[in-house]
Amino acid sequence: MAALSSSLLPLTSHFLHQKTTNPNLTHYSFPIQTKPHKTTKLSSPTIASIRKEEVVIVGAGIAGLSTAVSLHRLGVRSVVLEQAESLRTGGTSLTLFKNGWKVLDAMGVGDELRSQYLEIQGMVIKSEIGRELRSFTFKEVDQTQEVRAVERRTLLETLAKQLPVDSICFSSKLARIEENKDGETLLQLVNGTRISSKVVIGCDGIRSSVAKWMGFSEPKYVGYCAFRGLADYPNGQPFRPRVNYIYGQGIRAGYVPVSPTKVYWFVCFNSPSPGPKITDPLVLKNQTKELIKKWPSELQNIVDATPDDTIIRTPLVDRWLWPGFSPPASLGGAVLVGDAWHPMTPNLGQGACCALEDAVVLVQKLAPALKAGPMAIEDALRSYQNERWPRIFPLTVRANVVGAVLQLENPVVCAVRDNVLVPKLIRLGPIGHKTHRQQHNTLYHGRFSFFAKTPFTLTSMAALSSSLLPLTSHFLHQKTTNPNLTHYSFPIQTKPHKTTKLSSPTIASIRKEEVVIVGAGIAGLSTAVSLHRLGVRSVVLEQAESLRTGGTSLTLFKNGWKVLDAMGVGDELRSQYLEIQGMVIKTEIGRELRSFTFKEVDQTYSPKSVFDSYGNSQEVRAVERRTLLETLAKQLPVDSICFSSKLARIEENKDGETLLQLVNGTRISSKVVIGCDGIRSSVAKWMGFSEPKYVGYCAFRGLADYPNGQPFGPRVNYIYGQGIRAGYVPVSPTKVYWFVCFNSPSPGPKITDPLVLKNQTKELIKQWPSELQNIVDATPDDTIIRTPLVDRWLWPGFSPPASLGGAVLVGDAWHPMTPNLGQGACCALEDAVVLVQKLEPALKAGPMAIEDALRSYQNERWPRIFPLTVRANVVGAVLQLENPVVCAVRDNVLVPKLIRLGPMLEHTNFEFEPLHQTKV
Structure with a gap:
C-alpha cells in the first residue's frame, strides 16, 4: 500500500517520506556523547567482534519491559538495552483501564499491582468555578470495567522483577544501526559493543532512534502542554476514589487518587510553542498555580502538596500513521512498539494500555516465527502491524480531536459544553468501548494464543473519550443521521411504475426472503453471483426497468480479475477486451515524460509488488460496464433480478429481520439486506451515512x-x-x-x-x-x-458502521472513492467475495451469527478501503493543482526521475479463499 496511485500515476509514498528519512536505510548513526558511560552488563569486545542475539529490545520503558516479560513467559530470551544508568522511574502516574489490566494479568503481575493502588469508581466533572456538571460511576453500564492509576516507577520495577537478572543492559546507548546482508540487524553502542540480532524491537519512546532509522518523522506538537505531579499526603489523602475533571476556557485540569497517600493531578494549557525545558520545581509549581489561581482551592492545595521531584512540564505530541504516507512499523527484522511507533496524546488514557496491547500481540505472532526462520519473522512483524494499525490509528486521531475540542477557548463553545453537552448528552457506555479487548487469562509456554484474535470494530471504538470525558462519536453522528434508525422513508414518485417480477400483494402481506440485494450494479450482481456459486439464493431489487448499462468503461487490475475468475466469468470477459501492456505520460504540448510496462519488475522493490503470492503477474484491461453487467447477470437464475423495484421504506423488525417496502406496495422481510445501490444509496442513508x-x-x-x-x-x-x-x-x-x-x-x-x-x-x-x-x-x-x-472518508469513530442488524453495505454504497487509483470497481468485487464467504456459513447458524459475520466483513475490509479512499483523494488533489511551479517540478523531476512501478501497483495485491460452499 506504499504508493499513492495507479491509474493516474501520482507520487508514491516511498518518494514522499524519502525526503524526511535518512537516504540510506541500511545504516544510520546517532550523535555520540564523548563523556564516559557507566560499565554495562554487556561485555565490551573489540570493535571487530560481534555478539549474536535472537531478540534485542531497545528501551526499558513500559513497552520494552512488557515485551520482554511476554517473551520470557513464552520461553524466549531477549536482551533489553537501556541508555540510562538505571530504570527511568521518573514521571508521575498513568491510568490503566480494563484492557491494560487484562494484559498485566496475562503477564502475571496484575494482582501485585492491584494490591497497591485504589480502584477508581467513577468520575465527576466541574466547571472552573466549582459547579458540578455531571457525575458517573464506571460500572453503571460496564460491570467489567476496571480503572486504576498506577505509579510509573512501581509498574516498571514490577515488570523488571519478572525478568532474569542479566536481561536489562543499562548505560547501553545506540550509536549506529545497520541492516546486515544476512537479514539480521547490527547495533553498535556508544561503548563499542556490537550486537547482531534476528529481531530488534524499538521501544525507545517518542524520540526513538530505531523509528528515526526506519524513516519516521519526529512526533508533532499538538498546541498545548501539561503540568503534572503526584501529591503526597503522608497521613492519608482526603479524596473519594473517582476522577475529578475541571474544565475552563483553554485550560483544563484533573486529579485522581492513586493510593491511600498519593494523588495524581494535571493541568493542560494552550501554548503556541513547546517552550523551553524547565526543571526548577519552584518555577513549575508557581507557573501551575498562576494558571489556576481563580479555580477551586482544592486543586491549588493538591499542587502545594506535591514533592518537588514529581512535578513536570510536558509539551504534548502525537504521530498520525497516515495510510500510504507513514513508513511501515517493521523493516526487515526491526519493528516498533508503543510510543516509538504511535505516540498519542493522553486524552483517552490509552497510551500505556496500547503499549501493553502491542507487546502481547507482537509476541503472540513473533514467538512461533522465531522457530521458522527469517521470512516467517518478517511475515509475523507485518501481521502485527496489520492487526494493530486499525486500532492504533483511530485512537490517535480521536485522542487528538478530543484534546483540540477541550482546549478551545471560545466562551460560547464552553457554555454549550457546560450547559448542554456534559449535563445532557454524554453517555457512559460509548466512553468505555475503546477499552474492550478480549483475551485468555494466562500466558503459557508453548501456546501462542494468550489473546484471542479480537475483531476490531468501529462500533466498539465508537467513543471519542475516556480520561478527559469529551464528546463521543455516538453523539457526533447522531446529529447527522435519522433520529430513529428503526425505519426510514424515501420520496415516493406518484407516477405508475412498470410491473416488477415480484408479485404485488396487498399491503398487509409480506414476502419472506433470506437475502435481498438492493441494486443491480457491479457490487449487487457480483454479490448475487458469489452467493449463487455457494448455493445461496438471493433476490436483487433494481429500481430501473432494465440493467443500467449506460456509462463508459472501467479499468480492472489483477485484484479485480482474480475475483471475476472466482465467479467463473474472467475468461469470457478477457476474450473481448485488450490486455493493457503499460502506460505513457505526456505533457499538454505532447512531450513524453515517462513510459512503463506493467510487467516490469523494478529491482529496487520486492517482486511481490508486481507478482502475487501465487506468482500471478499484473493484469490490466479496460472493460465496458454494459458487458460486465450483462455477463454477471447471465450467471443468475432467470427470476433473480426484480426490475422496477424502487424502495419506499426500510424498517427494522422486532424479530431482527429488515422489512423493505417498495413503491409498488410490495413488502419483503429479509434476514439479510445488502445495500449495493451506489453513491446515493437509500440503504446507506437509512443506516446514518451522510452524502458523499x-x-x-x-x-x-x-x-x-x-x-x-x-x-x-x-x-x-x-x-x-x-x-x-x-x-x-x-x-x-x-x-x-x-x-x-x-x-x-x-x-x-x-x-x-x-x-x-x-x-x-x-x-x-x-x-x-x-x-x-x-x-x-x-x-x-x-x-x-x-x-x-x-x-466518502470512513473516519474511525465518526462514520457509522457498515452493518446495522442484518443490513450491510457493499461497494460505492459504503465507500465511494475517486477513480484516481482505478480501484472503485475492483474494491466492489473484493467486497462481494469477502462478504459472501463470511455470510454463507452464518446464514445456517442464525441471527447472531449473521450479525457477527457482517461485523467481521467490516473489520476485514475497512483497513483496506479507508487507505485506498484517502490515497485516491490525495492523488487527485495533487494532480489537479494549477500552480505552474508545482507542475514544472512534476514534469521535469517527479515523473521522469522519481516514479517507481513497484509501489504504484502494490494496492492491486489481494488474496482470498476460493468460493467453496461450507459443509453443514
Whole structure:
C-alpha cells in the first residue's frame, strides 16, 4: 500500500517520506556523547567482534519491559538495552483501564499491582468555578470495567522483577544501526559493543532512534502542554476514589487518587510553542498555580502538596500513521512498539494500555516465527502491524480531536459544553468501548494464543473519550443521521411504475426472503453471483426497468480479475477486451515524460509488488460496464433480478429481520439486506451515512468508436496540464475509453445534451495534442457523460458502521472513492467475495451469527478501503493543482526521475479463499 496511485500515476509514498528519512536505510548513526558511560552488563569486545542475539529490545520503558516479560513467559530470551544508568522511574502516574489490566494479568503481575493502588469508581466533572456538571460511576453500564492509576516507577520495577537478572543492559546507548546482508540487524553502542540480532524491537519512546532509522518523522506538537505531579499526603489523602475533571476556557485540569497517600493531578494549557525545558520545581509549581489561581482551592492545595521531584512540564505530541504516507512499523527484522511507533496524546488514557496491547500481540505472532526462520519473522512483524494499525490509528486521531475540542477557548463553545453537552448528552457506555479487548487469562509456554484474535470494530471504538470525558462519536453522528434508525422513508414518485417480477400483494402481506440485494450494479450482481456459486439464493431489487448499462468503461487490475475468475466469468470477459501492456505520460504540448510496462519488475522493490503470492503477474484491461453487467447477470437464475423495484421504506423488525417496502406496495422481510445501490444509496442513508462529498473537480468521459479499427497501442496514455488532466486507453480493437478531469468550484448543473458535453470537452483541450481531440470527435453521443467526482472518508469513530442488524453495505454504497487509483470497481468485487464467504456459513447458524459475520466483513475490509479512499483523494488533489511551479517540478523531476512501478501497483495485491460452499 506504499504508493499513492495507479491509474493516474501520482507520487508514491516511498518518494514522499524519502525526503524526511535518512537516504540510506541500511545504516544510520546517532550523535555520540564523548563523556564516559557507566560499565554495562554487556561485555565490551573489540570493535571487530560481534555478539549474536535472537531478540534485542531497545528501551526499558513500559513497552520494552512488557515485551520482554511476554517473551520470557513464552520461553524466549531477549536482551533489553537501556541508555540510562538505571530504570527511568521518573514521571508521575498513568491510568490503566480494563484492557491494560487484562494484559498485566496475562503477564502475571496484575494482582501485585492491584494490591497497591485504589480502584477508581467513577468520575465527576466541574466547571472552573466549582459547579458540578455531571457525575458517573464506571460500572453503571460496564460491570467489567476496571480503572486504576498506577505509579510509573512501581509498574516498571514490577515488570523488571519478572525478568532474569542479566536481561536489562543499562548505560547501553545506540550509536549506529545497520541492516546486515544476512537479514539480521547490527547495533553498535556508544561503548563499542556490537550486537547482531534476528529481531530488534524499538521501544525507545517518542524520540526513538530505531523509528528515526526506519524513516519516521519526529512526533508533532499538538498546541498545548501539561503540568503534572503526584501529591503526597503522608497521613492519608482526603479524596473519594473517582476522577475529578475541571474544565475552563483553554485550560483544563484533573486529579485522581492513586493510593491511600498519593494523588495524581494535571493541568493542560494552550501554548503556541513547546517552550523551553524547565526543571526548577519552584518555577513549575508557581507557573501551575498562576494558571489556576481563580479555580477551586482544592486543586491549588493538591499542587502545594506535591514533592518537588514529581512535578513536570510536558509539551504534548502525537504521530498520525497516515495510510500510504507513514513508513511501515517493521523493516526487515526491526519493528516498533508503543510510543516509538504511535505516540498519542493522553486524552483517552490509552497510551500505556496500547503499549501493553502491542507487546502481547507482537509476541503472540513473533514467538512461533522465531522457530521458522527469517521470512516467517518478517511475515509475523507485518501481521502485527496489520492487526494493530486499525486500532492504533483511530485512537490517535480521536485522542487528538478530543484534546483540540477541550482546549478551545471560545466562551460560547464552553457554555454549550457546560450547559448542554456534559449535563445532557454524554453517555457512559460509548466512553468505555475503546477499552474492550478480549483475551485468555494466562500466558503459557508453548501456546501462542494468550489473546484471542479480537475483531476490531468501529462500533466498539465508537467513543471519542475516556480520561478527559469529551464528546463521543455516538453523539457526533447522531446529529447527522435519522433520529430513529428503526425505519426510514424515501420520496415516493406518484407516477405508475412498470410491473416488477415480484408479485404485488396487498399491503398487509409480506414476502419472506433470506437475502435481498438492493441494486443491480457491479457490487449487487457480483454479490448475487458469489452467493449463487455457494448455493445461496438471493433476490436483487433494481429500481430501473432494465440493467443500467449506460456509462463508459472501467479499468480492472489483477485484484479485480482474480475475483471475476472466482465467479467463473474472467475468461469470457478477457476474450473481448485488450490486455493493457503499460502506460505513457505526456505533457499538454505532447512531450513524453515517462513510459512503463506493467510487467516490469523494478529491482529496487520486492517482486511481490508486481507478482502475487501465487506468482500471478499484473493484469490490466479496460472493460465496458454494459458487458460486465450483462455477463454477471447471465450467471443468475432467470427470476433473480426484480426490475422496477424502487424502495419506499426500510424498517427494522422486532424479530431482527429488515422489512423493505417498495413503491409498488410490495413488502419483503429479509434476514439479510445488502445495500449495493451506489453513491446515493437509500440503504446507506437509512443506516446514518451522510452524502458523499464533492472533491472539487469533474470529469468528462466517453467511449470512442472506430468501426474500422482503432489505431492505438495497448497502453494507458496520460496527459498532464495545469489544473486539467486527461487520459485514454484502448478497450477493444474498435473502442477507446477517454477522460478529461477539470477543476470546478461546484458540481454544476446536470447536462445531458451530448453536443454541449462534446463542445465543452473540446474547449478545455483545444490547445492539446490533436490526437485527443480526434478521440473525442469519434465518440458516439450516447456514451459521453459529465460526472462530478465524490468520495466518502470512513473516519474511525465518526462514520457509522457498515452493518446495522442484518443490513450491510457493499461497494460505492459504503465507500465511494475517486477513480484516481482505478480501484472503485475492483474494491466492489473484493467486497462481494469477502462478504459472501463470511455470510454463507452464518446464514445456517442464525441471527447472531449473521450479525457477527457482517461485523467481521467490516473489520476485514475497512483497513483496506479507508487507505485506498484517502490515497485516491490525495492523488487527485495533487494532480489537479494549477500552480505552474508545482507542475514544472512534476514534469521535469517527479515523473521522469522519481516514479517507481513497484509501489504504484502494490494496492492491486489481494488474496482470498476460493468460493467453496461450507459443509453443514
